[in-house]
Amino acid sequence: MAQKDGKTAYPPVIVLADLSVPYLEMTGAEPCRQTDPEQWFPEHGHNATAVRLCHTCPLLADCRKWALANPQLASEGIWGGLTRAQRAALRRNEMRQAS
Numbered sequence: 348m349a350q351k352d353g354k355t356a357y358p359p360v361i362v363l364a365d366l367s368v369p370y371l372e373m374t375g376a377e378p379c380r381q382t383d384p385e386q387w388f389p390e391h392g393h394n395a396t397a398v399r400l401c402h403t404c405p406l407l408a409d410c411r412k413w414a415l416a417n418p419q420l421a422s423e424g425i426w427g428g429l430t431r432a433q434r435a436a437l438r439r440n441e442m443r444q445a446s
């Protein structure tokens with residue numbers, strides 16, 4: 348649909364979650380809920396403290412699985428003890444193995 352300025356208006360992009368992987372049932376006791384959440388979104392993509400704390404979290408495996416299944420929704424930050432770069436590398440490896 349054209350706007351007054353002649354440009355085409357597109358509807359907003361809606362990112363849908365992969366519903367085959369349920370979101371985490373958090374209790375509020377997870378390390379990312381108990382400390383400064385900014386640690387999980389470090390400016391340079393990696394924060395050793397957040398990664399170490401993730402490895403003490405009972406939701407580590409589910410959190411990692413959800414983040415890997417939902418790269419658009421977990422595009423930034425540390426999820427399941429993995430940085431964005433680590434998640435991308437794992438997804439690339441999975442795609443290579445699947446092909």
Ligand code: SF4
Binds near residue numbers: 379387400404407408
């Ligand atoms: S594994 Fe997931 S839920 Fe647990 S602390 Fe890390 S980011 Fe939070």
